[in-house]
Each structure stands twice: as structure tokens, then as C-alpha cells.
Amino acid sequence: xxxxxxxxxxxxxxxxxxxxxVADICHTCRRCYALCPSFDVLFRALDRPEVDGEVDRLPARxxxxxxxxxxxxxxxxxxxxxxxxxxxxVDVPRLVLRDRASRVRNDGKPALRxxxxxxxDGLGAMATGAGTAxxxxxxxxxxxxxxFLEKTLGVHRDRLLPAWxxxxxxxxxxxxxxxxxxxKRAPRADRVALFVTCxxxxxxxxVGRAAVAVLEKNGCEVVxxxxxxxxMPFLESGDIDSARECRWDNVTALLPFARAGxxxxxxxxxxxxxxxxxxxxxxxEDEGKEIARATVxxxxxxxxxxxxxxxxxxxxxxxxxxxxxxxxxLKVQDIGFQSRDLLALIPGSEVVTVERCTGHDGTWSxxxxxxxxxxxxxxxxxxxxxxxxxxxxxxxCPLAGLQIRQGTGKTARHPIQIVAExxxxxxxx
Numbered sequence: 001x002x003x004x005x006x007x008x009x010x011x012x013x014x015x016x017x018x019x020x021x022v023a024d025i026c027h028t029c030r031r032c033y034a035l036c037p038s039f040d041v042l043f044r045a046l047d048r049p050e051v052d053g054e055v056d057r058l059p060a061r062x063x064x065x066x067x068x069x070x071x072x073x074x075x076x077x078x079x080x081x082x083x084x085x086x087x088x089x090v091d092v093p094r095l096v097l098r099d100r101a102s103r104v105r106n107d108g109k110p111a112l113r114x115x116x117x118x119x120x121d122g123l124g125a126m127a128t129g130a131g132t133a134x135x136x137x138x139x140x141x142x143x144x145x146x147x148f149l150e151k152t153l154g155v156h157r158d159r160l161l162p163a164w165x166x167x168x169x170x171x172x173x174x175x176x177x178x179x180x181x182x183x184k185r186a187p188r189a190d191r192v193a194l195f196v197t198c199x200x201x202x203x204x205x206x207v208g209r210a211a212v213a214v215l216e217k218n219g220c221e222v223v224x225x226x227x228x229x230x231x232m233p234f235l236e237s238g239d240i241d242s243a244r245e246c247r248w249d250n251v252t253a254l255l256p257f258a259r260a261g262x263x264x265x266x267x268x269x270x271x272x273x274x275x276x277x278x279x280x281x282x283x284x285e286d287e288g289k290e291i292a293r294a295t296v297x298x299x300x301x302x303x304x305x306x307x308x309x310x311x312x313x314x315x316x317x318x319x320x321x322x323x324x325x326x327x328x329x330l331k332v333q334d335i336g337f338q339s340r341d342l343l344a345l346i347p348g349s350e351v352v353t354v355e356r357c358t359g360h361d362g363t364w365s366x367x368x369x370x371x372x373x374x375x376x377x378x379x380x381x382x383x384x385x386x387x388x389x390x391x392x393x394x395x396x397c398p399l400a401g402l403q404i405r406q407g408t409g410k411t412a413r414h415p416i417q418i419v420a421e422x423x424x425x426x427x428x429x
Contacts, residue, residue: 002094002281004240010105015098018062022090024055025082032076032092036357037373039076040067070096071361072236073328073368074273100238110237113153117363118233118242124202127164129366136164142161142359156371160406162203162398167429168207169196170224176428178212186221188261189310192301193254194222195275197268198229199398207398209427210420211267211298218305218312223262226253230274233293236362237281244282244364251279251287258294267416270362270394272297276333298328299339299396299415306345316424320391324415325354325381325404327397328361336340339396339415346422352388356380358395375407381405392418 008014026032027046032039045062046053074093077083082090104110110118127136139145146157154159173180180208182193192215200208215222233248249269254264266272275295296304305311324340343351359377364370385393385408393400393412420427 002091002098004244004282005284006090009098010102012102012106015095015102016060016063018095019067020055020058021097022092023058023063023066024094025088025090026092027053027055029081031079031081035075036069036071036073036377037065038066038071041069042066050379058208067096067099069370070348071359071364071374072096073357073361074332074394075328075357077332080333090356097235097238100236100344101240102238104238104240110239113367114237114239114363116153117155117366118239118423120198120233121229124164124168124207124420127321128168128202129164130166133164133166150368154366155366159371160402161231161366162199162402165202165205167205169201169208172205172209173224174429180225182223182257182260182262183221184260186219189308190220191257191260191262192220192222193257193262193264194224195230195250195254195264195266195271195295197226197236197266197271200267204398204414206427206429207267207414207417209429210414210417210425211265213425213428214302214416214420214423215265218302218310219424223257225257230271231282232274232278233268233362235274235278240282243278247279247282247288248285250275251285251291254291254294255287258290262294263301264291265298266295266297267298267347269297269327269333273329273333287303297335297338297396298331299342300335302342302419303338306342311345312423313345315346315422317422318346319343319418319422320348321350321352321388322392322394322418323352323354323358323385323388323390325358325393325395325397325400326411327400328357330396331355339394343394343418346419349422352384354381354384356384358397358400358403360397360399360405362399365403374403378407385410 033043051057055084072093076092080090082088140161149155150157192363196208212222228249229246231243234242272295278293340351340353343349358381359374365374393410394415395412404412
């Protein structure tokens with residue numbers, strides 16, 4: 001069980017023992033052999049003649065490489081026959097998080113690169129703004145600056161990086177006069193507390209504006225609570241303390257809305273995954289479970305309204321053929337393909353679904369040593385985009401969209417933007 005408060009959670013010997021136990025089970029199954037580089041490395045190591053499938057003979061460095069190569073896509077979860085509540089309790093993604101947390105707790109803080117890349121709120125505060133964003137984005141395009149970044153932080157010089165916005169979503173929301181406090185003006189079924197996500201706030205505010213436009217068209221009262229990064233970047237780097245700090249700040253801020261009957265609607269799949277699946281286990285407080293129960297994905301929420309006969313269907317234009325890439329962190333929430341189904345409601349649309357990981361996966365593909373491998377992981381998605389020749393490319397994940405542009409030159413949009421366009425709604429920028 002993943003419980004940072006449990007005795008021995010950070011004990012290196014205990015973590016290695018659990019890694020070997022799980023590796024032994026995975027060795028006899030191998031359903032995940034083609035999912036990611038992590039399992040490939042593990043099984044190749046176990047098949048070496050000197051190891052011969054005996055986990056006790058496996059050098060610790062191979063277990064370390066197995067853990068390091070995991071980019072937390074979590075696609076092994078729906079494949080695994082031993083995932084909890086099975087008595088064998090195989091949860092590779094959380095075991096990897098425990099391993100990283102153990103290393104950080106026993107060896108010191110994560111490396112500078114991990115600390116910088118995980119500090120998305122801080123980076124956003126420094127890089128956004130009317131003048132600052134232009135400079136930051138120009139540095140992204142500067143070969144000299146990118147080589148320097150590679151040499152100092154290990155961020156690959158060819159990796160496309162998210163662009164910074166001159167006006168963040170939060171600033172736009174304040175300029176618009178949007179509410180940040182709960183009220184009881186609207187019926188409970190129409191109350192939405194929008195968890196914007198740091199990516200939408202600082203890099204893709206147009207997604208947030210489209211979400212507000214679509215929600216308001218459908219009669220929702222939208223409020224935007226005080227919020228910060230969900231904490232996933234810290235969690236992935238092994239910095240459990242910082243992840244728990246993010247968790248508690250958000251739980252405290254969101255709790256009045258959940259208790260006032262608001263649905264917490266996340267505009268990003270990683271954040272909805274974090275709020276729903278990780279907040280309940282990162283701390284013992286019941287408030288984390290309350291937030292988890294109140295949280296849904298943006299398109300999931302709209303499809304719930306559709307099921308209740310409360311979604312507007314007066315679409316004015318068709319997006320044509322849409323290639324929709326299913327983000328890994330949506331797939332593992334077991335909610336079906338809500339974004340695909342929402343796009344399919346638009347008359348004249350043709351939705352082609354691709355269920356493959358793009359290989360960006362948080363900050364993993366930004367790192368010099370993993371960028372080439374990330375492009376290999378994403379190749380099936382790139383090939384599908386180029387082969388299908390769609391009118392639109394869509395994905396809920398901003399980093400998957402960035403990876404698609406890296407591999408194909410095609411711009412991917414969030415499904416909510418396509419829906420807003422189909423409604424004929426104008427961007428209020």
C-alpha cells in the first residue's frame with residue numbers, strides 16, 4: 001500500500017525488497033513488455049544468462065534503471081491482472097514513486113534539474129507577463145540559449161518547450177471580474193469550480209477561456225478558486241514533502257467549494273488524476289477524499305450533463321475529421337472516452353481515436369538522456385497523425401499536444417476548444 005506515513009516507507013532495503021517481489025511477479029506475466037522502455041529493460045535484464053530469471057541475482061543497478069525509465073504514464077495499470085485489490089498488490093507506478101521518494105529522503109533533495117522543472121508555479125510567475133513572456137519565448141528559440149540550457153540543466157536543445165503567455169488565465173479572469181468565492185446563486189447541478197491547472201494558466205490560457213465559454217453557454221455558474229500546481233511534478237521527482245504541501249494548499253482552498261455543492265472540474269488529465277487518485281493517499285486527512293469525490297474531468301462533466309439532457313447541442317459548424325489522442329492519465333481514470341464522445345456529438349464530425357502514449361510524460365522527455373527515446377515512444381501517434389490527414393488534431397493533455405507538434409509539425413488543440421468553435425463561441429481574449 002502507498003502510504004508515506006507508514007513505518008518503513010522510505011527504508012531503502014524495504015523498497016528494494018518490494019521492487020524484487022514485484023519484478024518476480026512481472027517476470028512470470030510480461031503483459032507489459034511492449035508498453036514502455038522500463039519493462040523492456042527489466043525483462044532483458046532478467047533474461048541475461050547470469051541472471052536466468054532469478055530476481056535475487058538481478059543487480060541493484062538494473063532495478064534502478066527500471067525505476068528511472070518509468071515516466072508514470074500508468075498504462076500498465078489497466079493491463080495488470082495483479083493490480084489492487086488483488087492480493088499480490090502490484091502497483092508499479094506507485095512503487096516507482098516510493099523508490100524515488102526513498103532516494104530523496106535518504107540521499108538529499110532531487111537534483112537541480114528536477115527541482116527547477118518541478119517548480120512550475122515559480123517558473124510561470126517568472127516567465128509570464130506582457131514583456132517577460134516575449135523574452136522567455138525568444139530564449140526558447142535561441143540556439144545559444146538552448147545549448148546553454150542543455151549544458152547546465154540537461155534539457156535537450158531540440159525539445160520544444162511550452163510557450164509562456166503574456167496574460168495568464170488568472171489575470172484574464174480577474175480582468176473579467178470572475179468570481180473566486182463560492183455562492184449559492186445557481187442550482188447545485190450547475191455549480192462549477194474550475195481547477196485551471198498551471199499549464200492552462202501560464203501556457204495555454206485560451207483553453208481555460210474556451211472552457212469558461214462552453215460551461216457558461218450550458219448554464220453553469222463558473223468560479224475559479226485560489227489554487228496552485230497539483231503537485232504531480234514534485235511527486236514524480238520523489239519530493240513527497242513538496243507534493244504534500246501542494247496537496248494540502250489545494251485541499252484547503254477547494255474544500256469550501258466541494259461542501260457548497262460545486263463540482264471541481266479539471267481542465268487537465270494529470271491534475272484530475274492527482275486530485276482523484278493521489279490526494280486520498282498522500283495524507284491521512286478525510287478532506288483529501290472529499291476533494292477526490294468532488295472532482296471530474298472537464299469533458300467528463302459535459303458528458304454527464306449530456307446524459308441528463310442538459311447539454312446544448314446547437315452546434316453551428318463541424319470540425320470535420322478529428323484525430324483524438326487519448327491521454328494516458330485520462331485512460332487510467334476508468335471514465336471511458338468522454339472527450340471522444342463529446343466531439344462525436346458535433347454534427348458532421350468524424351473522430352479517429354488513437355490510444356497510444358505520445359512519450360512526453362511530464363518532464364521526462366525534456367531531459368537530454370530521454371528525449372530521443374521519447375520520440376521513439378511517440379512514433380505510432382506521429383504516424384497516425386500523418387497517415388490520417390485529419391482536419392483537426394485533439395488531445396486533452398498539453399504536453400501530449402506539444403509532443404505531437406514536435407513529431408509532426410501539426411498543432412493539437414484541447415477538445416474544449418473544438419467544441420467552443422463548433423458552438424460559434426468567440427475567444428474573449
